Amino acid sequence: MTAFVFRSQGRPTRDSLVMRVITALTExxxxxxxxxxxxxxxxxxxxxxxxxxxxxxxxxxxxxTHADALLARHGLKCSPYTV
Incomplete structure (x- = not known):
């Protein structure tokens, strides 16, 4: 298990960042x-x-890395979380 950081990329959307992350991970x-x-x-x-x-x-x-296209479709970028 690893924690990941998700941030918005591209143009803003109406959906909240949290909802976009949940939707992308569900897909x-x-x-x-x-x-x-x-x-x-x-x-x-x-x-x-x-x-x-x-x-x-x-x-x-x-x-x-393999999910980059799907994440981008949701206006997201992802990287491992480091403290």
């Missing part, structure tokens, strides 16, 4: 990407770069 689960949003869930926050979502996700190594 990835349905497509059989082997990922799962863990029970600890999602935390929304912001920093000097704007809004962000930290989500605990389990999945095969590098899943976020």
């Amino acid at each position: 990835l689960e349905i497509e059989g990407a082997g990922i799962e949003l863990l029970a600890r869930g999602i935390r929304a926050a912001s920093d000097g770069e704007g809004g962000l979502v930290i989500a605990d996700v389990s999945g095969p190594p590098g899943w976020q």
Whole structure:
């Protein structure tokens, strides 16, 4: 299990950042990407770069790289969370 940071990219949308993350992760689960949003869930926050979502996700190594197109379709970019 690893925590990932999701941020908006591209043009703004009407949907909240949290809802876009949940929708994208659900689509990835349905497509059989082997990922799962863990029970600890999602935390929304912001920093000097704007809004962000930290989500605990389990999945095969590098899943976020393979999901780039789907994440971009939802106006998201993803990177591992580091403290």
